[in-house]
Structure formats: C-alpha cells, structure tokens
Amino acid sequence: xxxxxxxxxxxxxxxxxxxxxxxxxxxxxxxxxxxxxxxxxxxxxxxxxxxxxxxxxxxxxxxxxxxxxxxxxxxxxxxxxxxxxxxxxxxxxxxxxxxxxxxxxxxxxxxxxxxxxxxxxxxxxxxxxxxxxxxxxxxxxxxxxxxxxxxxxxxxxxxxxxxxxxxxxxxxxxxxxxxxxxxxxxxxxxxxxxxxxxxxxxxxxxxxxxxxxxxxxxxxx
Numbered sequence: 001x002x003x004x005x006x007x008x009x010x011x012x013x014x015x016x017x018x019x020x021x022x023x024x025x026x027x028x029x030x031x032x033x034x035x036x037x038x039x040x041x042x043x044x045x046x047x048x049x050x051x052x053x054x055x056x057x058x059x060x061x062x063x064x065x066x067x068x069x070x071x072x073x074x075x076x077x078x079x080x081x082x083x084x085x086x087x088x089x090x091x092x093x094x095x096x097x098x099x100x101x102x103x104x105x106x107x108x109x110x111x112x113x114x115x116x117x118x119x120x121x122x123x124x125x126x127x128x129x130x131x132x133x134x135x136x137x138x139x140x141x142x143x144x145x146x147x148x149x150x151x152x153x154x155x156x157x158x159x160x161x162x163x164x165x166x167x168x169x170x171x172x173x174x175x176x177x178x179x180x181x182x183x184x185x186x187x188x189x190x191x192x193x194x195x196x197x198x199x200x201x202x203x204x205x206x207x208x209x210x211x212x213x214x215x216x217x218x219x220x221x
Contacts, residue, residue: 001024001112001115001118001119001179002022002024002214002215002216003216004117004118005022005118005119005120005216005218006118006120006121007020007120007121007218007219008120008121008122008123010122010123011121011122011123011148012219014061014064014065014123014148015061015064015185017185017186018061018183018184018185018219019183019184019190019193019217019218019219019220020121020181020182020183020184020217020218020219021181021182021184021193021194021196021197021215021216021217021218022119022179022180022181022182022215022216022217022218023179023180023181023182023197023200023201023213023214023215024112024177024178024179024180024213024214024215025177025178025179025180025201025204025208025211025212025213026112026176026177026211026212026213027176027177027208027210027211027212028092028175028176028177028178028204028207028208028211029207029208029211030090030091030092030171030172030173030174030175030176030207030208031090031091031173031207032088032090032091032173033087033088033089033090033091033093033094034088034091036091036206037088037090037091037094037095037098037207038088038094040094040095040098040203041086041088041094041097041098041101043098043102044083044097044098044099044100044101044102045083045084045086045101047101047102048080048083048084048101048102048104049080049104050077050080050081050083052080052104053187053188054076054104054105054184054185054187054188055074055076055077055080055104057185057186057187057188058074058076058077058106058161058162058185059074059077061074061148061161061185062074062160062161065123065146065147065148065161066144066146066147067147067160067163072160072163072164073163074106074161074162074163075100075106075107075108075162075163076100076101076104076105076106076107076162079097079100079101080101080104083101086101090171090172090173091207092109092171092175092178092204092207093109093171095200095203095204095206095207096109096180096200096203098203099196099199099200099203102196102199103192103195103196103199104188105182105183105184105188105192105193105196106161106162106181106182106183107180107181107182107183107196107200108150108158108162108165108180108181108183109171109178109179109180110157110158110165110169110170110171110178110179110180110181111169111170111171111172111175111177111178111179112177112178112179113175113176113177114168114169115152115157115169115179116152116153116154117152117153117154118152119150119151119152119157119179119181120150120151120152121148121149121150121161122148122149122151123146123147123148123149124143124144124145124146124147124148124149124151124156125145126142126143126144126145126146126147127142128142128143128149128151128155128156129141129142129154129155129156130142130143130149130155130156130159130166131155131166131167131168132164132166132167133167138167141159143156143159143160147159147160148160148161149161150162150181152169154168155168157169161183162181162183180200182196182197182200184220190217190220193217193220194217197215201213201215
C-alpha cells in the first residue's frame with residue numbers, strides 16, 4: 001500500500017506545501033480503551049493549543065476548496081476544542097487522537113483490510129459514494145464537486161481532507177492492520193511531523209509489542 005498512495009496534482013496545486021507521513025501498522029492487537037490510553041488522552045490535553053498556527057493553516061486550506069471551517073472543522077481543530085473531554089474509543093484510536101492533540105496535527109486512522117485499492121488524495125468529482133450514518137441508520141452521501149477527499153477504488157474514505165471518516169474503513173476493536181495519515185501544512189516543521197510519527201509508532205508498540213510498522217513521507221520536498 002505505501003508505495004501506491006498518491007497525492008493528486010490538483011491537490012498539490014491547491015496547497016503545494018502539503019505533506020503527509022503515511023504509516024502502516026500490521027499485526028495490531030487492539031481492544032477497548034483502558035487506563036493507559038485514557039492517560040494518554042489526559043496528558044495530551046495538557047499540551048493542547050487551540051490557536052496553534054497549524055490550525056489556522058488548515059482553516060485556510062478548507063476555505064481554498066470552498067469548505068467553511070466554522071461548520072465543518074479540520075479534525076485537529078475539532079479535537080483541540082474538546083481536548084479536556086475526549087472519550088476513550090479503543091486503544092489504537094486513543095493512541096492517534098492523543099498524538100494528534102499533543103502535536104496539533106491532523107491524523108487519520110483507517111482499517112487497512114477494508115481498503116479496496118490504494119489510498120489517494122484527490123479533488124472530488126461529486127458523484128463518489130461516502131458511507132456514513134444518518135439518524136442512526138446507514139446512509140450514503142456524496143462530496144461536493146472539487147472537495148478534497150481521500151478515497152480508494154470503492155469510494156470516499158474521508159471527506160473534506162480530514163473532516164470525517166467513512167464507516168467502512170474506521171478502526172474498530174477487531175482491526176488487525178491499520179493505515180495512518182499524518183498531514184502537515186506550512187509552517188509546521190517536517191522534523192516535528194517525523195517526531196509525531198515516532199511518537200505514534202511508540203504508542204502502537206505499547207498496545208501491540210510485535211506490530212510491524214512502515215512509513216513513507218509524501219511531499220515536503
């Protein structure tokens with residue numbers, strides 16, 4: 001998967017400063033959130049900076065493709081705003097949410113086995129399916145034309161760059177293999193992006209000591 005992940009030229013044109021550290025973690029032993037993962041979230045909240053310049057950069061990126069960041073906030077913006085009250089979900093999700101808050105960095109986590117073909121970041125045509133839930137029932141939405149989305153061969157996996165993940169690829173307690181997307185815009189330093197990746201890898205190894213981790217940086221040249 002790592003070698004086949006693509007950031008489309010249309011997205012690069014929109015934000016030439018975009019870079020993503022992609023990570024695969026295979027052989028996870030996930031489970032319900034526990035005292036350790038809850039402590040990760042609590043510790044991260046102590047480092048939360050809601051007005052971090054990286055959040056401002058993401059709001060600007062959303063406006064550039066027509067989204068309203070006050071209504072559909074970048075993932076890191078939403079997390080930082082409720083950092084003091086983040087619930088535990090499961091060990092792996094808690095791990096990457098804690099790193100996201102601590103480093104003011106959007107991080108997406110996906111079940112790698114649910115993917116159909118490689119992940120790619122594109123500007124949507126508007127007819128791609130997006131699996132979600134509405135009123136407690138399964139539903140299918142479609143992105144706006146020109147919206148920046150992550151997708152695979154089956155449809156959109158995350159709308160509005162990093163706003164909302166689809167149901168199909170979300171990480172659950174039974175997830176064994178995962179894909180993580182750590183996304184950066186200027187002025188965020190690439191060294192800090194790599195540091196966040198190392199921290200996430202350490203948390204995943206704490207959850208699953210035998211996990212196999214691989215990474216690739218796309219962009220930032």
